[in-house]
Amino acid sequence: MQIYLPIAELPVNMFMLFGMGGAVGFLSGLFGIGGGFLLTPLLIFSGIPPAVSVATVTTQVVASSASGVVAYWRRKMIDFKLAGMLLVGGVIGSAIGVWLFDLLRTLGQLDLVISLSYVTFLSAIGGLMLFESLRSMARRRSGARVAARQPGRHNWVHGLPFKMRFRQSRLYVSVIPIIFLGGVIGFLGSILGIGGGFMMVPALIYLLRVPTNIVIGTSLLQILFTMAAATFLHAMSTQSVDIVLALALMIGGVIGAQFGARMGQKLRGDQLRLLLALLVLSVGVRFAVNLVLQPDELFSVSAAIAEVRR
């Protein structure tokens, strides 16, 4: 069934949108990621203008993360204090990111920076996670006892000042790395047009040693707020949020996210991390291949944003 999108100004198949939203929503609920880094390329690939894709995905991410937040909230698996501190950093980082975004656009190299960043971050983070989860699985198989959480073990992060107690996460750490982490992810998020959950989750687990089950709900809550702000900003500045497209993606997405969240409860932490690592890595490789191989069509046409409007 074809439906005409009022902002994107073209018709698309509604069931294709449900399908894409559902698949990405499932992964979103499973891993506690927004899924923007998957959905945006999917939409662009299916012919929706990049500006509309980026802006509308932020709206869809709001819905799928809200749905996930509800599920995790009920299980009391959200650390609100931690999410709040991450958000403080996120706002600062986003502001710097938006400023750099404009600068790069005037220099005409935004596309390249986005592609290179995708390749770099997705490959690096995916690779690290893959390595770690495989090692952890191998250790478990060899019979060594592996504690997912080692409360006694500290790294350099725990030596920093301005300590704060996060009761829900059973943590007592400095707020500096938390705000810094939120800032870096907010910065990258606004440059790449993504929520950054796939970077947030491993960072919280490995750097701050937040328990895995708390990480996902907390990360989703932080994504919810960041993406709600991003949706509003996109609607104000570029007018490229397509509410019909967003709704179609949402309906698929929220349903998928529910199943994902349920499935996530059944899988072990290292299995989840292995799957997420493979997913992140494959998107990174896809971008790398696009950059390295000679494209079939060297030319591209884009109408100016300030095109003639009625």
Add this chain to the structure above:
Amino acid sequence: MRRPLRQAIVLLGLGCLLAAAPAARAENLIAALSADRVNIESNFTGTRIVVFGEIARDALTVARPEPYDLAVVVSGPEQVVTTRRKGRFMGIWVNRDSETFERVPSFLAVHTTRAPHEMASRTVLERHRIGLRNLNLPIAIASDVPIGDRDNFRQAFLRLRVQNGLYQEQTDSIEFLSDSLFRTSVSLPANVPVGEYTVSTYLLRGGALLAQAEQPLTIAKSGFEQFTYRLAYEYSALYGLLAVALAIFTGWLAGVIFRRD
């Protein structure tokens, strides 16, 4: 004796009128559209409009040996378009050169009775955008592309536009229902840009433009599509808040519906 005299007077009159109305005493062209407004609604997947008309002649029309040629040109609102070309830079493919064309039609359909270059000289064809090869693409002043390379960008632009259906050229597509009645059907694809269009019909013979007719065509969103579009552009803040509220509500609703415990 009266007939040659009358012809002489007519010729004299024609001569005087030539600057003001060159086609006054030659063939007249009457053209019309099947619809002068195309509404885009949620089920829009493209449509067709029929351009039909008549070549009007009277007893005074000079008899000519060559056949009539017709061209129907449908052009959409003009826009500024950048064509970019990727090049290899340190092992990766990036956008390197670009050429910006100003005031190019966002949509162009050219229907003719035969290949445009057989119909008239390039000057006539270029002036009236008859044929995609004769489309003038004005280059923005600040262009770094060397002259010899410019045609590549031009060709690429036309090729990409033809690929996504926004530019069309069809020869032999105008059907004659009688000696003077003609008809052609122009397809408007699903991704047709909205705005004010012009449908121009040209009558040519032996390389000369005898008559032309012009009709406006409006392609606009209607109903919910129009409402959404206006809300997004004129009340952006409200639209943004609505989008966020809708997203949170949908997410929450799903959470409630799927509640198991």
